[in-house]
Amino acid sequence: MVHCNDSGLGRDSELSPGIKSTYETLMSNDTVIRGLDFMMADDERTLNDQIAICEIPAPTFDERVRGRYYMERLSELDLDCVEMDSAGNVFGLLEGSADGPKLLVAAHLDTVFPEGTDVKVACKHQMYCAPGIGDNSRGLASLLSVIRGFTETHVKPVGNVIFCGNVGEEGLGDLAGVKALFRNNTDIDGFIAVDGLGSRDIVYLATGSRRYEVTYRGPGGHSFGAFGVPSAIHAMGRAIGKIADLKTPTNPKVTFTVGMVSGGTSVNSIAAEATMLIDMRANATGGLSEFEAKALEAIELAKDEENARWQSDSITVHVKLIGDRPAGSQATDSVIVQAAYASIQALGNTPNLEGPHSTDANVPIALGIPAICLGGGGRGGNAHSPDEWYENVDAYLGPQSIFLTILGLVGVEGVCDPILPQRGR
Ligand SMILES: [Zn+2]
16 A cells, blocks of 8 residues: 555544444344454464465566465365456455345555565564565455455355455556456446555545656757757756646645656766656546646646757657556445444444545546455554564454455345445446
């Protein structure tokens, strides 16, 4: 999960009477309670899975080995139709008992750590340390425990549940795995991403981002001998100046930065090439497109001004989109948010409605499909750093709250009907 430090939007949500009664029914059912007890007893096995998963390297764009391992685990757990798609996502189906909604529950396989990173897990005083131990080995392991909760205690969902390990969540992966899943499966009614730690946070708002690589090119030449030709660096400097002056709204928040620049060959050369990377983010699609249009205009204008300065047309600019995560929002009284809220409460905890983040849930949220991101349980810190750590404290609450959320959404045979609506097919 990419944290955007934009918390504070969470408000307490009142549960609707329908959701309340569904969760009262679920929590007074013996089979459901057996499932929850199973996950508590499954805690140590889940931790062992987490360690085993962490020790299989899975850099974004190179998740194959971990993906194959996870696919084998899904097959062992008696899911149907276990397969890997062409993007590298692996998934299996827990078939429902009747016609009902189709829910996709996914944890990302990839890590931000490059090939060659030492991913061996070290344990000291109950603290487990390794890059990726929490994000997202915990999410992947929690999902396995949730699946066992269904298959080993025979809790039968009404709707279909697809469990998935997906590729491409981090960085330049650009949510490629989940984008492929929603491109190839147009009949999914709801989505839960399981990412990172904790068992109280509900992410239901999506921070969108667009990222560009912008390259200016020109003739270049000696700083003295060729003086009089336009410079790629000067053109890019003009663009940066214009972008830096752009004003953005604070609500909904829009942010931007030129995060990296490179170019030129020496101090006494007119630069033939210059490149910059720009990141822009927003919590609403409109604000993002508006800023993007202004930034792209500034980039073109900078080229024209540099050419005009030297009565030339030799500077060109090439703009390449290198990141696209859609923005979107949902109401706190939407069924999927309420189901997660009721589940966390039913386990005796206080739910926390998080501010907007960038997660795999961005993709369905932007498509108008109900979606949230939940933690896999436990606690830890230093995600995305080589010093990442994890403590297995009350960790079973992660799988339990995911399990309960699923049950409410897709229903349980003979116990309660699904509350997640089926979209028009
Ligand atoms: Zn993550």
